[in-house]
Amino acid sequence: MSGFITTLVLIAYEFFKTGLFTIGGGLATLPFLLDIAERYPHWYTTQTVMDMIAISESTPGPLGVNMATYAGYSILGFWGSLTATFFLILPTLIIASIVARFLARFNDNPTVQAALVGLRAAGTGMITAAGIGVFRVAVLNLPAFMASGQVGDLFNLTALAMFIVFVAAMAKFKKVHPVVFLAIAAVLGIFLGL
């Protein structure tokens, strides 16, 4: 029993630390997760982390949360996964809610307003870049293009046509929930053999 509690405390500590020191999205948690794998080889291995990246790409949710849940589960079952996930998001909850209050209080300050104009432009740019990243994986076929040098090989034409139709449909049917488009995309993916 005391071993159970000790392990829970260790899990809480390690994932709280990961949540506190990870900045940025996507794979920013990766170095911390690999570090834990090295120090606690009986918890999970680097191979598990690689498998998790693949699973995270095909299930909803952030890699950090997915990994904490999976690792916690493989260490101590349900209670391990609950502890790991809760302590991973705890520092975020505390810090972001403090910053949110600060933002609300100083929102009318002209300097804060001026800074936000810059931030919004940069935010739009970073989301665009992320969109380009997904587009590259989903629609372009870079390996085939590199191998042949033919521009025709660069585009997966079925995927490109589907992308264009989807963008047009989203602009036209604004009331439709995004998940409807994703469901149609999944079905098309199966039937077109993408």
Added chain:
Amino acid sequence: MKLLWNIFWAFVRIGALTFGGGYAMMPMLQKETIERYGWCTQEELLDYFSLSQCLPGIIAVNMSTFVGTKLAGSTGAFIAGIGVTAPSFIIIILVAILLQQVTDLSLMNHAFAGIRIGVAALIFHSVLRLSKSSLKTRIAQLICLGAVLLSVFTDLSPIVIVVVAGLIGVMIGMYNNRNNIEGEASGS
């Protein structure tokens, strides 16, 4: 109480339907917080997004905490954060239990190839909507272009991009302010 309940379920839906982390969350956030409930504006979501890049922790949880705090203080933040995390938590536990029993992965792979195209289109659509409010001036368009190029072609941390963009915004603001004051002084 009704508000807290709505916050919780809105973020459960956002968490369950976001494939691919913080960036891909934007279309779902727009749908739930702007269109369905009118809780936020496009500008506010962009502010939260940029600040979330610079704060510790998972970006999706950061953004949920911002919206939750705005609506219902610390309780709202807590509810939104738990809500957005819950679906991944449940799904991964199921995956951990079932992983060995899934045999036909090729069908899933085709489905996810399709979903990725859908996600690319969704992000593109959401950028078009955001740009209407965030890229009104030439300077803002230049900052945006710079952020795109730096993000695509370099490994520069988003923190650097956000901080520099904020500083440029402040300097432009001060410059405009001084011109306005001088304009008024010479006009009178």
